[in-house]
Amino acid sequence: MPDWLTQLLITLLKAVLVTFALLTTFAYMTLIERRLLARMQIRVGPNRVGPLGLLQPAADAIKSIFKEDLRVTLADKLVYTLAPIVAIGMALTAFGGIPAGPPQSLFGTDPWVYQLDAGILALLAITSMGVYGIFLGGWASGSKYPILGGLRSSAQMISYELGMGLSILGLLMLVGSTSFLRIVEWQAQQGWLILFQVLGFALFLVSSFAETNRTPFDLPEAEQELVAGYLTEYSAIKWALFQMAEYVNMITASAVMATLFFGGYRGPVFLEPFIPGISTWPLIWLLLKIAFFLFLFIWVRATLPRLRYDQLMRFGWKLLLPLALANTLLTAAFLAFGRGVGLWLLGLLSLAGVLLLFALSDRVRALWNTPTQRRDPEEAQVRPLGGD
Amino acid sequence: MRRGDKGRRETPIEYANFVVMLLVALGIGVLAVIASALLGPKKATRAKLMAYESGNDPQGGGVGTDQRFPVHFYLVAMLFIVFDIETAFFYPLAVAYQKLVPFVFFEAVTFVALLLVGYYYILKKGVLEWT
Numbered sequence: 218m219p220d221w222l223t224q225l226l227i228t229l230l231k232a233v234l235v236t237f238a239l240l241t242t243f244a245y246m247t248l249i250e251r252r253l254l255a256r257m258q259i260r261v262g263p264n265r266v267g268p269l270g271l272l273q274p275a276a277d278a279i280k281s282i283f284k285e286d287l288r289v290t291l292a293d294k295l296v297y298t299l300a301p302i303v304a305i306g307m308a309l310t311a312f313g314g315i316p317a318g319p320p321q322s323l324f325g326t327d328p329w330v331y332q333l334d335a336g337i338l339a340l341l342a343i344t345s346m347g348v349y350g351i352f353l354g355g356w357a358s359g360s361k362y363p364i365l366g367g368l369r370s371s372a373q374m375i376s377y378e379l380g381m382g383l384s385i386l387g388l389l390m391l392v393g394s395t396s397f398l399r400i401v402e403w404q405a406q407q408g409w410l411i412l413f414q415v416l417g418f419a420l421f422l423v424s425s426f427a428e429t430n431r432t433p434f435d436l437p438e439a440e441q442e443l444v445a446g447y448l449t450e451y452s453a454i455k456w457a458l459f460q461m462a463e464y465v466n467m468i469t470a471s472a473v474m475a476t477l478f479f480g481g482y483r484g485p486v487f488l489e490p491f492i493p494g495i496s497t498w499p500l501i502w503l504l505l506k507i508a509f510f511l512f513l514f515i516w517v518r519a520t521l522p523r524l525r526y527d528q529l530m531r532f533g534w535k536l537l538l539p540l541a542l543a544n545t546l547l548t549a550a551f552l553a554f555g556r557g558v559g560l561w562l563l564g565l566l567s568l569a570g571v572l573l574l575f576a577l578s579d580r581v582r583a584l585w586n587t588p589t590q591r592r593d594p595e596e597a598q599v600r601p602l603g604g605d
Numbered sequence: 606m607r608r609g610d611k612g613r614r615e616t617p618i619e620y621a622n623f624v625v626m627l628l629v630a631l632g633i634g635v636l637a638v639i640a641s642a643l644l645g646p647k648k649a650t651r652a653k654l655m656a657y658e659s660g661n662d663p664q665g666g667g668v669g670t671d672q673r674f675p676v677h678f679y680l681v682a683m684l685f686i687v688f689d690i691e692t693a694f695f696y697p698l699a700v701a702y703q704k705l706v707p708f709v710f711f712e713a714v715t716f717v718a719l720l721l722v723g724y725y726y727i728l729k730k731g732v733l734e735w736t
Contacts, residue, residue, distance in 0.1 A: 221618065228622045232629040240633070282637075285645045290654045302634035309630035313623070331622035338696065339623070360656035368678050375685040382692045389699040449657050454641030458634055527734075530681070534733045538688070538724070542717055545695075552703060553710035 232330050236309055243464040244274035250515050257519040277457075284453040291359030292450065300357060301451070301458035304350025308465040311343045315472045316397050318482050318499050328482075328500070336397040337389070340473065341382055344428060348374045350462065351430075355447035366446025369526060373434065376533040377427035383541035384420035387548035388477060391563075401481035411478040413563045416544045416570040418478045420537055425470040427533065430463060431514055433521040434529060471510030472503065479506050531585035544570070680732050691720050 248263065248270060255262030263270035288297055313330030320327050333339050348371050355367020388410055389395060392403045404410055411418050427434040448459055475481060484502040488495045524532065547570065551563045574581060698713060727733060 221621075224618055225621060225625060228625045229629070232622075232626045235626075236629055236633055282641050283644050283646075284641070285647065285649075286641050287649065287653060289656045291656060298638060302631060302638060305634040305637075306627065306631035309633065310623075310627045313626040313630075330626045331619050333619055333623065358656075360658075362657065364674075368674060372678050372681045375689075376681060379685060379688050379692065382689070383695075386692075386695055386699045389696065390702040393700055393703050395696070395700060453645055454637045458637060531733060534684075535728075542720070545699075546714065546717060549702065549710050549713045553707035556706075 227326055228330060231326070232313065235313055235330055239309055239312055239465050239468060240461065242468055243461050244278060246464050246468070246511065247277065247460075248273050249511075250518075253512070253515045254519050257516075281454050281457040286453040286455065287450075289359055289450050293357040293359065296353050296357035297359075298455070300350050300354030301455040301462070302350075304347060304354065304462035305458045305465070307343050307347040307350065308462040308469065311340055311347075312465065312469045312472065314340060314397060315469070315476055315503075316401060316482060317503050319497075320398070322499055332396070332398060334394075334396045337385065337395045337477075340469075341378070344466070344469075345375075345378060347462065347466065348378075350459075351447050354451070354459065358447070358450035360450050363447045363449045366449070370430065370447060373529060373533075374428060374430075376530060377424045377434075377537070380420060380533055380537035380541055381424035381428060383538065384417045384424060384544065385477065386541070386545040387417045388414050390545070390548050390552055397476055397481070400477060401483060404480045405483045405486075407560065409478065409480045413560055413567060414478065414544070414548070415564070415567045416540065416547075416574075417567070418474075419571055419574075420541050420544065421477070422474065423537065425474065426514070426517065427529070429466040429470050429514075431467065432518040433524050435523060467511065467514055468507065471507045471514070474510055475503060475506035528585055535584045536581065540574075684727065684732065687723070688720070691716075 251273075252262035252270065263273045266273045266276050288294065314332065314336050316327075316329045316332065317323075318328035322328055351374070352367045352371040355363040355365075355370065358364070388400070391410065391413060392400050394400065394403075400410070426432075448456060451459060480502075482500065482503040484495055484498060544567070547566055548563065551566065555562055695716070698709065698716070702709060702713075
């Protein structure tokens with residue numbers, strides 16, 4: 218067997234493994250989320266299907282496979298079927314680029330499916346493709362609410378994608394590479410990037426909440442406003458595929474945040490004196506960090522109310538975008554003139570930026586929270602359907 | 606590759622790996638849809654296939670009807686294209702930044718300033734207001 222064929226077969230195996238790992242994680246994430254939300258509301262959560270409710274995900278999956286797959290009369294047949302496939306395909310592909318260990322550390326092969334030098338750019342490109350799934354799904358449903366949900370969703374996702382792309386510019390300047398591996402290596406030598414890019418991390422965190430359509434930014438599926446947004450006309454496995462895509466995106470976002478800002482698969486070095494080699498334990502650190510962020514996603518869902526659509530857009534464009542640019546310029550200025558001092562100064566400046574934001578939080582909130590000018594009563598009557 | 610870099614260099618096979626991952630991911634979706642189409646019951650009735658409208662006959666909306674939507678979504682998309690192109694120009698600058706300082710700092714400032722002029726314009730035009 219030629220060498221390249223062996224390599225491709227290994228990749229195929231890894232891709233299938235990663236896919237099944239992600240799908241299992243998704244299934245159990247739904248259970249964990251329901252259990253945790255229940256705990257936070259002093260309830261118990263699903264505990265009847267299997268011990269501790271552990272078979273609940275299997276029951277849900279079997280139910281969605283065996284349900285009738287409806288397609289409403291006005292739906293566009295081809296696009297309606299393709300949209301969930303695009304959504305889940307892009308969501309799963311995005312995760313393959315995350316390194317889960319140093320090269321050759323997985324039984325002699327690399328612990329990732331693909332590793333491009335332009336890793337971050339590839340990731341951003343794939344997540345942009347995910348927007349197509351949601352928007353086309355909404356459009357092809359041939360009904361009013363899905364279209365509104367799809368429009369809102371795509372506007373939201375592209376807006377926050379901008380913030381996402383801009384908030385990592387400072388990080389890229391520091392590291393000088395877009396490859397995930399290099400970024401992890403840089404952090405192993407110089408310290409976790411969260412230390413020097415607190416502001417950038419805060420912006421990235423908010424953007425990834427909005428990108429994955431989670432509360433407080435889950436407007437596209439705001440049940441009280443738009444029925445279920447782009448999901449309204451979907452049933453059976455297609456509906457499940459969209460849900461799957463959302464949760465897989467959440468897992469990917471957690472992994473990306475862990476890799477970019479929290480040292481990726483490397484553990485904290487200060488633990489080394491106690492247990493030698495602990496900072497390089499394979500996989501465990503990455504999984505721990507992903508689990509932490511997933512918990513954060515659920516915790517925030519239980520805590521924060523949803524934003525109104527105009528607040529959401531103002532938040533993205535008036536706060537996130539200028540702040541991301543400010544963060545970029547801050548890092549740029551430091552790297553140009555302050556390099557002799559040491560990186561801790563940049564960390565301090567970045568932290569000061571976040572603290573300043575908190576100190577001025579009332580002023581800052583006014584940027585996106587106050588309704589702008591009132592609408593004319595006459596104008597209000599002719600406004601097209603679709604609302605604010 | 607810079608000297609002293611321990612990072613590995615990407616090989617053409619990485620792109621093949623990427624394609625493999627993409628195909629597997631899309632394949633999962635296709636399989637799921639086919640499985641559901643084969644396994645589920647098929648007893649569609651006219652009422653079942655009606656679009657959702659809380660029990661009423663659906664009005665407006667949908668593909669092929671002349672339902673119109675606010676121009677804001679279009680504006681957001683245009684702004685996104687413009688600003689995303691600016692971001693695309695910024696990535697190479699950011700990656701090569703450390704080799705080019707300090708002069709390139711002023712270039713970066715100029716670039717951001719140009720961006721901000723456009724931003725200020727749309728801000729004052731009220732494009733970022735969703736009333």
